[in-house]
Amino acid sequence: MSSRPLIIDCDPGVDDAIALLLALASADELDLFGITTVAGNVPLALTAANARRICQLAQRPDVPVYAGCPRPLLRSLVTAEDIHGSTGLGPGLLPEPTLPLQTQHAVAFLIEQLTTASTPITLATLGPLTNLAVALIQCPEIAQGIERVVMMGGALGPGNITPAAEFNIYVDPHAAKVVIDAGLPLTMLGLDVTHQVLTTPDRLAALEHLGTPVGTAAAALLRPYGQIDCDRHNLVAPPLHDPCVIAYLLRPDLFTGRPMRLAVETEGTLCLGRTVANAFPSPTTPANATVVETADAEGLYALLTERLGKL
Template sequence: MRPRPLIIDCDPGVDDAIAILLALASPAEFDLLGITTVAGNVPLALTAANARRICQLAQRPDVPIYAGCPRPLLRSLTTAEDIHGATGLQGAELPEPTTPLQAQHAVAFLIEQFTTTPHPITLATLGPLTNLAVTLIQCPAIAQGIDQVVMMGGALGGGNVTPAAEFNIYVDPHAAKVVVDAGLPLTMIGLDATHQVMTTPERLTALENLGTPVGKAAAGMLRYYGQLDVERHGLAAPPLHDPCIIAYLLRPDLFSGRPMRLAIETEGSLCIGRTVANAYPTAAVPANATVIQTVDAEGIYALLTERLGKL
């Protein structure tokens, strides 16, 4: 079968980096057309540099990387250095990237790809949805070139940056609203699913035991990443968010969910960024997304470890 055309929109970030590595380790399944970056976990200059560092680590300088929007549509930028470290990739000693950043803006790249592709493209979104929202605003016709959008974001229950909101949606709720309301074939993998995928000591050791530069870097980043979440949310181990998106595209059988009607709260101070999901859509208010609720965490980590061992 033809590899799936894929674009990754992200804000690296440790878990974004692991997700990118998983995609790079799966060339038979993915034709990775490019990586677009947005401000989120760290500012745009760092997310763009970090994507380049990860591709360099994986010895994939052929993957083009495009910098996108440096701030949310309407709000000031919120970042997450407390989770990912000052550089965004705390725990790994990675050299300065030598692969150049593409001159084209990420939004222009997305418009070009989605309006000219002979085969519909899958978009994996791992960060705030600013780039995709601006793309939709500038050129609604991109929808014709999208096979599906699989996003890491949102939560059916409580949030991780406020009691109501998950980080990616909270950073740019207005962009999330544009995307959710656009009528795209959308799958949401939120905190309810990703909090099931925990980086236990045994899983971390398996990555370290790969004995490769990629394995050591991945284990180093994951050893640092998520410790604050463990303390803040009382989790047994740090959760792994963004790689679930790539794992879903590789092994959808490891996930289960149902159609729901999503809406994004963009007003008020207490609940801004909340993902409001109606699990019982009707003909009058139909579903606009598939929402993943359960995952096979052991299967996901086995897949991740096996694939990273190939880099």
């Protein structure tokens, strides 16, 4: 089988970093055209630098990194340094990047790639959807070049930044609405799934025991990550969000989901950024997304450990 053409849009972030490593370690299956970054977990300058740090760690200088939008469409930027630390990847864990940042804007890169692709491209979105929304607004024709959007975002149940909203959608709900309403083939992996995928001590030790620079760095990044989520959501170990998207592309058999009608709240205050999924679509409100509901966490961590062992 030929590898899947892929662009990853992200805001690294610890869990984004692990997702990028999983993708970079899976070159036989994922043909990564580029990484686009957006402001989210930390400001844009840091997300762009962190993506390059990860490519450098993985010894993949061939993968270009493009910086995108520094703020949401209509709102002020909300970040998550309380979860990811002031730099997004912890102080001093990875050296300053020497790989260059591409001069082309991420939105221009998306438009160029999606309008010239000979084969439709999959988009893995791991952060706020600002870059993709702006690209769709500037050039709606890019939809023809998109095979599928697989996004980490949203929740069927409680949120993780407000009682109603998940972080990625809350940061730029208006961008999420643009993407969800664009009629694209869309798969959502929300908190209901990612809160099943927990970094237990045994799973963390398996990464550390790889004995490689990547395994050691991944374990060091994950060790302090996510304790706030454990406390807030009464979880026995920290959840791992963004790698679920890459694992879904590699091993969809590890997940189950079903078609639903998906919408996002952009008008309210108490529920701003809330994803509303109707599990009973009808002819008047047809399904517009596949919403993933379960994950095989043991299989996912086995995949992650095996792949990171190749770097």
